[in-house]
Amino acid sequence: MNIFTIKKSSGKKRRGEIQTAHGTVETPNLMIVATQGTIKAVSALDLCEWGSEFIIANTYHLYLRPGLEILQEAGGLHKFMNWNKTIFTDSGGFQVFSLSKLRKFKDDGIIFQSHIDGSYHKFTPENNVQMQRAIGGDVMMVLDECMEFPVTHAYAKHSVARTLKWAERSRSEFLKSSSLYGYSQSQFGIIQGSTFSDLRRMCAEELAGMDFEGYAMGGVAIGESKEYIRRVIDMADDMMPKEKCRYLMGVGEEDDVRYAVENGFDIFDCVIPTRNARNGALFTRNGRMLIKNAKYKKDFSPVEEGCECHLCKNYSRAYLHHLFKAGEMLGGILASEHNINYYMRLMKEIREGI
Amino acid sequence: MNIFTIKKSSGKKRRGEIQTAHGTVETPNLMIVATQGTIKAVSALDLCEWGSEFIIANTYHLYLRPGLEILQEAGGLHKFMNWNKTIFTDSGGFQVFSLSKLRKFKDDGIIFQSHIDGSYHKFTPENNVQMQRAIGGDVMMVLDECMEFPVTHAYAKHSVARTLKWAERSRSEFLKSSSLYGYSQSQFGIIQGSTFSDLRRMCAEELAGMDFEGYAMGGVAIGESKEYIRRVIDMADDMMPKEKCRYLMGVGEEDDVRYAVENGFDIFDCVIPTRNARNGALFTRNGRMLIKNAKYKKDFSPVEEGCECHLCKNYSRAYLHHLFKAGEMLGGILASEHNINYYMRLMKEIREGI
Numbered sequence: 118m119n120i121f122t123i124k125k126s127s128g129k130k131r132r133g134e135i136q137t138a139h140g141t142v143e144t145p146n147l148m149i150v151a152t153q154g155t156i157k158a159v160s161a162l163d164l165c166e167w168g169s170e171f172i173i174a175n176t177y178h179l180y181l182r183p184g185l186e187i188l189q190e191a192g193g194l195h196k197f198m199n200w201n202k203t204i205f206t207d208s209g210g211f212q213v214f215s216l217s218k219l220r221k222f223k224d225d226g227i228i229f230q231s232h233i234d235g236s237y238h239k240f241t242p243e244n245n246v247q248m249q250r251a252i253g254g255d256v257m258m259v260l261d262e263c264m265e266f267p268v269t270h271a272y273a274k275h276s277v278a279r280t281l282k283w284a285e286r287s288r289s290e291f292l293k294s295s296s297l298y299g300y301s302q303s304q305f306g307i308i309q310g311s312t313f314s315d316l317r318r319m320c321a322e323e324l325a326g327m328d329f330e331g332y333a334m335g336g337v338a339i340g341e342s343k344e345y346i347r348r349v350i351d352m353a354d355d356m357m358p359k360e361k362c363r364y365l366m367g368v369g370e371e372d373d374v375r376y377a378v379e380n381g382f383d384i385f386d387c388v389i390p391t392r393n394a395r396n397g398a399l400f401t402r403n404g405r406m407l408i409k410n411a412k413y414k415k416d417f418s419p420v421e422e423g424c425e426c427h428l429c430k431n432y433s434r435a436y437l438h439h440l441f442k443a444g445e446m447l448g449g450i451l452a453s454e455h456n457i458n459y460y461m462r463l464m465k466e467i468r469e470g471i
Numbered sequence: 472m473n474i475f476t477i478k479k480s481s482g483k484k485r486r487g488e489i490q491t492a493h494g495t496v497e498t499p500n501l502m503i504v505a506t507q508g509t510i511k512a513v514s515a516l517d518l519c520e521w522g523s524e525f526i527i528a529n530t531y532h533l534y535l536r537p538g539l540e541i542l543q544e545a546g547g548l549h550k551f552m553n554w555n556k557t558i559f560t561d562s563g564g565f566q567v568f569s570l571s572k573l574r575k576f577k578d579d580g581i582i583f584q585s586h587i588d589g590s591y592h593k594f595t596p597e598n599n600v601q602m603q604r605a606i607g608g609d610v611m612m613v614l615d616e617c618m619e620f621p622v623t624h625a626y627a628k629h630s631v632a633r634t635l636k637w638a639e640r641s642r643s644e645f646l647k648s649s650s651l652y653g654y655s656q657s658q659f660g661i662i663q664g665s666t667f668s669d670l671r672r673m674c675a676e677e678l679a680g681m682d683f684e685g686y687a688m689g690g691v692a693i694g695e696s697k698e699y700i701r702r703v704i705d706m707a708d709d710m711m712p713k714e715k716c717r718y719l720m721g722v723g724e725e726d727d728v729r730y731a732v733e734n735g736f737d738i739f740d741c742v743i744p745t746r747n748a749r750n751g752a753l754f755t756r757n758g759r760m761l762i763k764n765a766k767y768k769k770d771f772s773p774v775e776e777g778c779e780c781h782l783c784k785n786y787s788r789a790y791l792h793h794l795f796k797a798g799e800m801l802g803g804i805l806a807s808e809h810n811i812n813y814y815m816r817l818m819k820e821i822r823e824g825i
Contacts, residue, residue: 154793158800162785183768183793190769191789199785414537415544431516431553435545439508439537446512446800 120256120303120330121362121383125471129354129381132471135171135331135362137203137255138300139195142170144362145378145471146464147369148205148386149457153178154198157391158446158453161200167426167454168461170202171255173386176248177209177216181231181238185251193253193298205386206254208245211335211367214263222262224279242286246294246304253298258333259287261307266341273311277320280309288327303330305364311336312345314352321356331362334382338367346373354381371400371463378467390460394452397441400459406434408452413438426458427451474610474657474684475716475737479825483708483735486825489525489685489716491557491609492654493549496524498716499732499825500818501723502559502740503811507532508552511745512800512807515554521780521808522815524556525609527740530602531563531570535585535592539605547607547652559740560608562599565689565721568617576616578633596640600648600658607652612687613641615661620695627665631674634663642681657684659718665690666699668706675710685716688736692721700727708735725754725817732821744814748806751795754813760788762806767792780812781805 121144125132135142149156149164151172156164164172174194179185183197191197194204210227213220217229226241240248242260249257261280264273284306291304306324310316317334324332334357337349346368357363362384365377369387377385390400399406401421406413408420416434424430428437428451440448475498479486489496503510503518505526510518518526528548533539537551545551548558564581567574571583580595594602596614603611615634618627638660645658660678664670671688678686688711691703700722711717716738719731723741731739744754753760755775760767762774770788778784782791782805794802 153797153799154790155797155799155801158804160781160785160801160805162781178797182797183789187769187789187793191771191787197787197790197793199790415541417545427514427516431514433545433551435537435541436508436551436553439541439551443507443509443532443536445507445509446803447509447514449800450512450804451514 127471130471139203139255142203144383145467146384147460148173150388158450161198167458173205175207177212180248189251204254205256206249206252208258208260210261211263242283243290246287246290250297256303258305259284263336264311266339268311273313273316277310277316281323305329305331305333307333307335309336312348317352318356325358332357333364333366335366350377350380390456391453394456395449400456408437409441426455428455481825484825493557493609496557498737499821500738502527504742512804515552521812527559529561531566533606534602543605558608559610560603560606562612562614564615565617596637597644600641600644604651610657612659613638617690618665620693622665627667627670631664631670635677659683659685659687661687661689663690666702671706672710679712686711687718687720689720704731704734744810745807748810749803754810762791763795780809782809
């Protein structure tokens with residue numbers, strides 16, 4: 118079943134809609150990250166009010182804490198965190214790669230040590246699908262092997278072969294199982310291959326044959342330069358199925374998002390809006406504002422003139438500067454609201470520009 | 472000018488109103504603490520919506536950060552933090568005593584080292600009044616000398632004598648100066664004397680002669696047992712002017728507040744509602760709930776049945792437990808809202824019971 122419809126296109130750019138059991142997501146769009154089943158410093162109800170249509174949670178984190186048994190007893194993540202719109206869940210392959218103290222890739226799965234208590238766990242393509250069934254997101258991602266950057270072509274080729282085998286097993290497990298909560302779920306494949314276009318192409322073609330509901334470019338924005346990120350973006354339109362939703366994972370810098378939309382991507386996810394906010398970096402039409410900078414000490418204007426968020430309508434730069442200098446939680450809370458609203462507005466403008 | 476009116480009394484209990492340039496405060500009532508010009512984890516506009524009528528900020532903290540020049544440029548603390556209801560400001564005498572690395576009480580004032588950067592500063596009764604003029608709270612407190620507990624009678628007698636001299640100088644400075652922002656401010660005297668009733672009585676009588684707009688019992692709840700706290704509460708009705716507002720500083724445990732209301736106190740301030748919230752201790756009709764406790768892991772009921780706060784209407788104990796276990800900011804945010812609402816309701820019930 119295709120959950121994605123293109124409403125309008127212009128060159129490689131596409132304006133479309135993702136339809137899930139929990140609503141419609143207009144694209145291009147960016148998911149706010151809710152790794153542990155919460156948007157950092159933000160209530161799900163507030164995020165909903167600000168117009169966000171989807172979030173992404175993480176299987177690695179939720180499996181370890183609170184654990185799948187609790188999510189199942191709650192009736193799935195939507196109910197547990199009181200978010201009634203669309204949820205994507207990442208498989209956690211990237212988090213095993215980036216957070217776990219110890220990890221061992223075997224052909225049948227990954228053995229890893231929890232970053233919380235050091236306990237040992239194993240993800241296989243099959244149990245990972247079942248975990249994402251228990252979480253109950255509307256769209257799940259396949260388990261893949263993430264590579265560092267840079268890697269040799271030989272290593273990447275070997276890794277892509279494993280990722281493809283796992284994708285096939287994931288798809289098979291997905292197709293023979295069903296949702297636990299009475300609504301349908303979808304599954305996206307992930308294209309790997311580092312910056313090697315022959316491997317990315319081969320991976321994309323093989324995955325296309327498995328007929329996923331959507332496709333993602335993975336293993337991007339993991340520390341490589343913008344030039345390399347764009348090299349992968351450049352490959353996408355040509356190798357990813359046109360009629361399916363195209364997801365660029367982990368990318369969220371405004372210029373990269375704009376560039377990727379120009380090149381045919383539909384959706385994104387990134388920690389930047391919320392993480393930067395907590396560090397005092399605010400996005401505005403006039404560029405990034407580092408609010409801890411001394412020049413804002415006596416600046417009684419709003420962070421961004423014309424912005425309709427709670428911060429900009431009610432508080433000054435000087436007050437926000439004070440909150441950050443004084444280590445007050447309210448600083449991160451207000452800044453998160455602003456940055457999320459900035460991205461909501463940005464994506465709306467990008468959509469309306471197509 | 473008396474800013475306080477008794478509307479109804481029953482035994483020693485009183486129901487009344489404080490009138491300031493920024494509104495009416497119904498008493499008995501409890502101030503939420505906004506030490507650094509912010510309620511921790513809560514936007515001033517939200518607090519206002521929850522029905523809070525007054526907050527208390529701190530001169531020691533605001534003088535050091537953001538500094539009085541900035542508060543003056545902002546047009547006072549009300550505008551700086553966007554709180555348009557009543558503000559009390561404490562003189563900071565207690566914070567010099569509890570936070571400063573080094574402090575030296577001299578007859579003319581206190582020399583102390585900032586806990587932020589180690590710089591040296593001096594508070595005198597006179598400059599402290601001017602600082603509170605710059606902050607612009609509706610009610611300011613005199614600079615006093617806080618004593619540890621326990622102290623000898625001889626030490627306490629000497630300290631009370633200094634507190635009284637300072638109170639006289641504070642009152643004189645207050646009466647010969649005026650507000651910077653076009654609305655009137657009031658000043659409360661602080662009764663000291665540790666647990667010695669003769670000293671407390673002498674202090675209260677001397678202060679009464681200076682005709683402050685209200686009176687506080689200070690130096691209470693600084694580490695002594697409940698028995699000692701109540702010993703001071705027991706003295707109050709007999710020695711504090713009846714027609715003026717009576718403030719018990721730093722007390723906020725529910726049973727102590729109830730006991731103090733029974734004994735003629737009108738207002739309170741305490742960090743308990745917000746500090747306990749951030750530590751995962753929630754107040755409910757059925758007692759304190761330590762949400763990190765494992766028994767809440769799979770408890771999908773609300774924190775408090777019937778509570779109308781955002782937390783209780785939208786999230787479960789199990790979800791809040793997860794947020795605290797995962798170290799997510801949203802836990803402290805939601806718990807703060809609940810505890811503040813709990814205290815708002817508690818004080819309303821106490822008022823309606825008189």
